[in-house]
Every structure is written in C-alpha cells, then in structure tokens.
Amino acid sequence: MLRLLILVALLLPVSIALAEVPPGFGFVPNRGQWPAAVQLRAEVAPGLTVFLEARQLRFLRYDAPAWAARAHAGGAGPRPDSVGPVSAHAWVVELVGARRGLQPVGEGKPFGPVRNYFLGRDARRWASNLRATPAARYAEAWPGISLTAHSSPVGAFEYDLDVQAGADPARIRLRYRGLERLQLDARSGHLQLRTALGELQEAAPVAWQLDAAGHRVPVPCRFVLMPGTGPDDAGLVSFALPASYDRRRPLIIDPVLVAATYSGSISPTFGHTATYDATGHLYAAGPCYDPGYPTTLGAFDLTHSDEQPTIPTDYLNPDVAVSRYSPDGRQLLYATYIGGHEPDYPHSLLVNHRGELLLLGSTASADFPTTPGAYDQRLGRTGTADIFVAKLDSTGSRLLGSTFVGGTGNDGRTPDALRFFYGDTYRGDLAVDSLDRVFVATSTESADFPFTSGSVIPPRAFLTSSAVVLRLNANLTTLEWAAGLGDAAAAYGLYVPPSGAPYVVGTTYSAGLPVTPGTLDSAPAGQSGRRQRDGFVAQLTADGSAVRAATYLRPGADEGPASQSFFIQPDPFTTDVYVLGSSTGFYPATTGTWGQYHGGLVIQRLSANLAQRRWTATVGHPVTFGFESSLTSPATYPDTDNLSPTAFLVDKCGSLYVSGWGRTRGLLTTPDAIQPNTAGDSGGDLYLAVLNPDATALHYATFLGGSSVSGSYEEHVDGGTSRFDPAGRVYQAVCTNAHDFPTTVGAWQTRNSVQGNAYDEVAFKLDFEPRLVRAAAASATATGQSATTFEAPADVHFTNQSSQFPGTIWQWSFGDGSATSTAYEPNHLYAVPGTYTVQLITTDPSACGAADTAYLQILIQPNDSTDYLPYQICRGDSAKFKILGSTLVPGSFTWSPAVALSDPTALEPTASPRTSTVYSAKGLLPGSSRHNTIQVAVTVLQPDTVLLTVERHCLPGGVATVLQLSHALRVAVWEFGDGSPPQLAAQAQRTTHFYSYPGTYTARVRGLDAKGCSTGTNVQISADELFVPNVFTPNLDGVNDTFVVGCLEPGTASLSVYNRWGRLVYKSGKDQYHNEWDGSGLSAGLYYYYLQLTYAPAGVKGWVQIIR
Helix, strand or coil: CCEEEEEEEEECCHHHHCCCCCCCCCEEECCCCCCCCEEEEEEEECCEEEEEECCEEEEEEECHHHHHHHHHHHHHCCCCCCCCCCEEEEEEEEECCCCCCCCCEEECCCEEEEEEEEECCCHHHCEEEEEEECEEEEEEEECCEEEEEEECCCCCEEEEEEEECCCCHHHCCEEEECCCEEEECCCCCCEEEEECCEEEEECCCEEEEECCCCCEEEECCEEEEEECCCCCEEEEEEEECCCCCCCCCCEEEECCCCCCCCCCCCCCECCCEEEECCCCCEEEEEEECCCCCCCCCEEEECCCCCCCCCCCCCCCCCEEEEEEECCCCCCEEEEEEEECCCCEEEEEEEECCCCCEEEEEEECCCCCCCCCCCCCCCCCCCCCCEEEEEEECCCCCCEEEEEEECCCCCECCCCHHHCCCCCHHHCCEEEECCCCCEEEEEEECCCCCCCCCCCCCCCCCCCCCEEEEEEECCCCCCEEEEEEECCCEEEEEEECCCCCCCEEEEEECCCCCCCCCCCCCCCCCCCCCCCCCEEEEEEECCCCCCEEEEEEECCCCCCCCCEEEEEEEECCCCCCEEEEEEECCCCCCCCCCCCCCCEEEEEEEECCCCCCEEEEEEEEEECCCCCCCCCCCCCCHHHCCCEEEEEEEECCCCCEEEEEEECCCCCCCCCCCCCCCCCCCCCCCEEEEEECHHHCCEEEEEEECCCCCCCCCCCECCCCCCEECCCCEEEEEEEECCCCCCCCCCCCCCCCCCCCCCCEEEEEEEECCCCCCCCCEEEECCCCCECCEEECCEEEEEEECCCCCCCCEEEEECCCCCCCECCCCCEEEECCCEEEEEEEEEEEHHHCCEEEEEEEEEEEECCCCCCEEEEEEECCCCEECCCCCCCCCCCCEEEECCCCECCCCCCCCEECCCCCEEEEEEEECCCCCCEEEEEEEEEEECCCCCCEEEEEEEECCEEEEEEEEEEEEEEEEEECCCCCCCEEEEEEEEEEEEECCCEEEEEEEEEECCCCCEEEEEEEEEECCCECCCEECCCCCCCCCCCCCECCCCCCEEEEEECCCCCEEEECCCCCCCCCCCCCCCCCEEEEEEEEECCCCCCEEEEEEECC
16 A cells, blocks of 8 residues: 655754763553543653643653752752742644544553552552553544654654555644744744744655665655644644655655653652662662643743742652662663652662562652551641651552551651751661561651550650651551650661560750660760750660660760761671761770771660660761761752761671762772772762671772762762662662763663753662682592593592681582582592583571682593493483303402492392492403403483473463473473373473363473483462453442453553444553553443453453443
8 A cells, every 4th residue: 555654853952962862762651640631651852751642742841950950959858949940841733633532542562661650649540560662653643644653763753644545645734832933944944943942943854755676766845834823823834745746656754863862761860768679679769850741831930930820739749769670780670650749758668578669758748649448548737748658569560558657747857957967858767577567767747646555655745856666567557556756856767676676766856865774875965055966776665665775876975066876787696786877076986996087977886775885986087076067958068078878787797888978088998999989070979888797897898979060969869768688788779960870781771861960860789799708629539639630430539628617508519410519528420521510609607698609620531441331320210231241150240339239249230329339340250360340330310400480371261371391301291280181292391281260270291301311390370261341330439440351461452442333432552451441431331342462363352331
C-alpha cells in the first residue's frame, strides 16, 4: 500500500540541544497517576515535558537550572522563598478535524525500568508495573492518516504523519495555542515558536520518496501558516506538497534532529537515604521535584505566587522517589513514586526479613497514599507535617502498608533549634525485630502526639519538641506503643537488641531528659549560662513503658560546645554499644585510639547500662572551641570543618565503618584508597573510613566524589540515613551537581541527567573488602619435590600456604569433576591425562567471614606403560577389571589397597570406591622369577547438580508450563506429577507441559549428565487456570470495581472491549492490560471482550456485564 510519511521535529535552544545526554526518551502511560486528560507523558529533555492527550499534544517548557536551584534551596524546609521565581510556558498543538474519540496509544516494545506510582489517597489512581514505550500513535487521526510521536536516534522529539494511499494530506491541520507568537521564517522554512523563555523552532520538513531501487528521490515540501483567530490562537499549520509528486510511491518528509537527553531522571532528585537487601540490591530514595502538569497555557511562574492563583498548588512539592538497582548497579529494576500534593520527604529505608522495603518519612500531604486498615489514614492538620511509614513489596509494585503517625503540630522533621548540620531536618531511623515489627526513631512538635497509655510520656507542654520511639505491628495497622523522651529533643538513631528493648540516640536542648542514676552524665552542658545542644543515648523497656537507662553525651562541663548523637551500633562480642556523634567542643580521646586531635566526629564505646565509657576516638578536622556549625544554611555549609555522618557500622569483627560529608580535604587516606584526594576545587567529597577494632588504627580510608561546578556545593546528603550491610559494604545516597562522579563500568546511569549545574541523586555501593585471609596452593610429589606436572596415574599431595586462623574453613576443588575436599592439605588422584585447574577457597568465620581464593594448574601427562589402565566411574557405581593370562590362577596376584574391593586376590575383582583410588596388583607370572605390577586408577566422578525453573502461562482450562534445566542432560526422563506418561528426551534442557486441572504438582527429571552420571531434581508447580469474570460492579466500594482477569501475568495481555453494536469502547496498550478497566463512561449492560495473550496464538473472547 502506498503512503505518505511526514516527519516533524522540534528544534530546541542551544542550551538544551547541546546537553551531553544520551538519546532515548520514552512515553509512559497514564493509569490514573496523572490528570485524566493525560494519556501518555514523555520527559524529552531537561526543561521540556510533553503530555499526549485526546486530539492534542501539550508542551511544558521551564527554566530547568532555576527549577533545580529553587528545589535544592528547599533542603531545610518545604517553602524555599529565598530563590527567585521559575519561569515556565505551556502550549498545545491541536489536531484540527481529527476524529472524535481519538486517543494516543503507546507503541513498540516497552523498555527501561518498571515504574510504580502511589500518588494521592485514591487507590484507584495508583499505578504499577508501567514501562515506557519508544513511540506513541494517534491511529487514524484523519481518514487514512495517523500521527506517531517518538524519539529520534539522537533523542529529538519527532512526530510523523503517515498518509496511506488515497488519503488526502490537505486534511492535516495543526492549531498552536498558548504561544506568544508563531511565525514562518521565509528563508529557512522553519516555524518559529516564541515562548516566555525564548524562541524554539520546528524544522522545515525535508521530503523524499524511494524509487524502485530503494534510492531516495527528493520531493519539495513546506509548512503553510494561517494566522490565529483568537486570544490564545497562535496560528494554523498545514503542509504544501507539489501536485506532481508520485502518489504511487510512499513519500517521506524528514526533519532536522537536534535535542538529546539522558535516559535517567530529568527532574531534580536529591540524595537522602539508601539501604540494601539480603541479596545485595541497592535501594535509594530522595525527594523528586517534578514540575507537573500545566493547566494554564502561556507564561507562568512554577513557584505559584499570589499573583497567579490559577497555577497548580503542587509545583515544587516533591514526591518520594524510590529506586532499586541490581547488585552490580547495571540495572534500574524499578522506580516507584509515592506522595501527595504537598511536600513529601524520605528519611530512612530498611528491608525487613521478608524482603519488603520499609520507608520512614515526613509529609504535609493530606492525600498521601494510605492503605485500608492502616493505623492512621488522616493527616493531623492541614499545613503541618506528619510522620509516615510505608511498606512496598519486593517488586515495588504493591503498596503493602502505609500510615500517618502524628498530631496537629509538625512531626518527623527536626525543629530548627535542634538542627546541627544541613540535612538534619530529615533524620530518623527504622529497625525491625524478629517478628518484623517496625521501630521508629523520630521527633514531634505536637502537644497531642499519640503517645500510648503506659508508655514513657514527656511533659505535654514540652518546649519545642520531644524525641519519639514507637513500635508498629508488621502490617502497619496498629500502633503498639509510642514513647517520648525530653522536652526539647529529637531522636536520630536506633538499635533493637534481641531482647526487644530499643536503644535510641539523638540531641536535646534542655534539662528534661529522663536520665537514670549512675549513668555517665546526669546533667546537660550550660546549666549556669547559655544552653547548648547535647547528644544523648537511652534504652527503653521492650514495651516502651519505662526508661532502663539514659544519659547525656557531652564533651565536658563547659557551656559552649554543642554535641549530637546520630547512630548507635552493638558490639559483636559483648553487650556494649557504640555511639557515633559530633561535637564543636574538645572531646578528650582515649590514649591508644587512632584519630585526629580534637576531631569533630566522635565515636564512643559504652557499657550496656550506659554507666561506663570504655573509650573515645575523634575523627575529622580539629574543631574550634564553641564553634557553631553553619550547615543549617546550605549556602554556607562548605565553610564547616565538621563531618556530617551518614552511615555507621560495627561489624562482627568489631571493625568500625564511618561515612560522612563536609569539608573533607586534608583528611587522612590509606595507600589503597579508591580516591586518595578530593576532586575539584570544593574539597568536599564524601569520606569513608574503616577503623580496626577498638579504633586502634586506621585500616582503610578514601574520598569519593566528582568535581562540583565552581561556586556550588560539594557532594552532600540532603537528609536521611544510609547504611552498611553486615559485611561492611556501604549503600549510600548522595546529592551532587558534578558530572564526573565516579561510576562503575556498565552502570545504569553514568552522567548527571539534570540540565545545567543542577543536582541529581547518586546511589553507590562500596565494598571495602578487608583482606584478612590469604590463600595459596602448591602441589608436591610423594617424595616432597614441588611440581605441577605428573605422569598418570598421579596421587598428588597439595600444600596449603594460607595464613591459619582458628576455625578457618578450607575447600579444595580439583577440576576433574570429583568431590571437593575440606582437608587442610589433601591428596588427590588424577587418573586421566589432561590439564586441571585446582581451586582453594579459604574462609575465616572469625574474620567477618572473609574469604580468599587461589588457583593452581596441574598437568597430568599420559603414561606409556602397558601395565597402566585408567577407569572413570560415577559416585555409587562400580568398576570391574581383569588380569589376562591363560595359565594364571586365583591368588597369583594380590591387589592393594583392599578398600572397596570384592576380593583382593581375585583375577577379576570389582571395585566400588567412594573416592578416587589407584589399585596395584603384584604377582609372579608362570615361569618367571620377577614380580610384575599392574596399576588400575579409578576416578570417582561427582554427578552434576542441576536446577529446574518453571515459567507458567495461564490459559482457559489450564496452565502451560515451560520447564528449564540449568544445563542439558544427555538423556532425560520427565515426569509431571499429574498422571500423564513420562517423556524421554535426548540432549534435554527444556520441555513443555500443559496442566488441565488446578492444583499443586511435583515435576521431576532424571537423566545422565555430560560425564554419564545419573542426576536429577524436582520442583513444585502451582497450576491455576486463566479466569475471566462475566460481571463486575464499578460502584467505588473497593470490591470488584474493575475487570480482573485471574492468573494474569504483567506485560502479557492486551484487552479490547466492544458494545453490542461492535463499537470499540476500550482498548489497552499493547501487552499492557493490568486489570485496570473500570468501565468509565459506560452505562450498565452487556459488553464483549477480546483478550490477546502474548504466549498464546489465539485470544480469549467472551462477554461481561457491568452492574452499577
């Protein structure tokens, strides 16, 4: 079929066009997370977002650097008014005369990370498992003419018009509304679009056709512009083509390609908090400042000034953006957005024992998403902030629980009077016990905070705030207890021992801490003069009803210095605890500890009852007596010498790990540092250090950072907690505007995606790899001579040159398929000539499970003797061999060793050794006085371990399964557990089977591996057939409100729905139906569906009734 194809590109200004960003934006479908008018959205470039709507495209252009700067100025509060307004401009391109009901649909194979949106309280507007498509199509916009928007190969926004044979291109008319001016440049043929932020251009179309040989033949084509007819009507655009062009061939009209962008976040996202899970995945969260949807055309200010009341009120109000990365950082596995219409900030992340991600944060959004049955589903009071605790499943696509906690004042955010560093506003901590009950350390300024009866409660008329420790049940449906400490205090860090009695650390500004007798410091500093902030540590009872122990932590009796306590960790061998804090005073370090004299970062080891200080170490630049940190103002925070701590660990060896930021230039690093010096001029990279147990020496230290833009802030953290895992790997979220922050090869995103000098979140995982174990391997002959070459059969003795520690575990693999050995220096028989790679792994449980590996190659040469015979058998099998000779009689030869032989004097014995063995037969031949020796080497092979995975595809009437082995078997017998006959297959690694009845079945496979040894495995399969309902009731009662297909797998189905007259009334994106159709806009009655499955050749069709 002949067609005409017209392509149009939007030319962006140089500031955007020259951005060093890779191509490839996509179109994300709207499943309720955005205003109903939006069908798809694309973040094209920094400062340019496109919304695809019914019969029109809406463009939002804004000052990206100013937007990012204003957002970052909000680090200490939700309303940063010290930065100027942010200019923006919105306009639409209408498809004039397009058919009624025209909607864009995503097109192409979805790509990029899974996106999840939990925005607002209405769960019907939450959206999960969304992925971007490379294009979006308005099918049959005009008769025979379709419009497709997409990213060009270099990242430009393009839309092409596909004109089928016989269609009239004169029908294509595009009306521009909301521009200050639209004009056609007579010389270049470009369209010039004037906005409040300057001019943009749409390139003059360049057309060609393909001749019979496939060569391009140029065809003239140009824009035609008619003037607008109304106040916001900038003009009507059509296309002029020569009447003589060959309508029998397709015509292509191509634009100039200019804009480019990173594939990462274009909206500013700041580094707040990070954590890990049991498999080493990296999680990071921060506030994401999305400019949102423009309801007003023309120029406006994104900062919603009083002069422009029509501007949406949620501009500059961030949502929480959560990202999960693969353990190596190469893949962004999902991006989930949580929030409402007011500012939402994450403070801490933690993965519980079930692999679910817990989030602690603060929100001022009355419509923040909560879940049914949650403890509290209402914000305390409009205009104030509450604490929120939320829980996501392992895929990030389900909000398992979400609740408010708070009163009518501000909760969760540290009051200004207590903040010490920039970012302290958003501190707080999470912990879980063995039952996955959730503990929270935070603060409140609410006089009516829901402290529970029987718990420790501060005076109700507390001065500014109280530190809070609370416990929620695992499902976040019950506040089990909530206790308060102090009358002007905030809690920052938390540790829950096996007893369930939590320790908490923080800061206080008053004498109201409920200290207990016999502890270290019973009174705060500054009692006779100006009060100052003091750190504190306390332990509550397991039910929060009493304070077991509590003490201030301060430098001394002087009145000037301020101190804070941020993190607490347990000692691995005793009940002692470690506290990491900071001070502006002279903290006396204990003799024998490593550190800097009067360093501003303080580590203390305390007894469990908080009565004794075992030692104190100080790290960081020396402080000036009485110095007050200026980090509460982001514009001046480079002026401090103090380190702001972000993560702390005491590992199972007692080594201490510290991560922090500030003015770090000049701090000590070790020779093996990743980055021995700070980058750029700011001197403010992250500082990461490991101290030996009891802080006796510096084991490792490095900087990590990029070259921040001159005059701007260095790498920093805007608030929140990052973490070390038990093995000493740090999972850190960072905020930076550097474009050269060190990233790993193949990382998901290697450059800052936000335009200009704006800030972006960097999440990293750093493994300090303490090399506490050394391993080496060498072989020796039976005579003790070192060698790596032997003649078969060779009984090789291996020597172990590793350093020995009590309890060290050794594991030798000999490279010939035989069983491994845990002996310190094993012997091993090589019967078959060849080259073998020997591996020795040593693990020292006392050294934090540290392991090392060494390799050695062994060459076994052939034996030319006719009296040598090698055998190979599988474990559990036998070998039978025979001495030939017509005159030989039993007893002529004797076999040794006799182990696992049927008869050591037989001429034809059977050997069934469990380990590889060399058998020697010695005897006299008839008529000979010379003894003869015959050798038989029997190698015992270990069967391969195979794994079996199952891929299920639900269908009407049963489940189709694909069973996949980890590696192929030479011969295999498959059994499916449903009474069907077994399947016999050669070179088997994969098979399929259909289960006709629901149930749980055990599928088994047995066979021979590549060595000929018998092996096998089994797996349980849950079979559920595809269930399609014939009725649903969209009455907003939360039950059966959508058309839910049972056993439907994400990304595998497309749904089309027709009324009784055959008219299409609903169509999902290709392979993008996720049980969300709610019959919107349709009356009650009978409708007909067609469900196309990616894994089935034929679709499923039937009828469904809507009952309202």
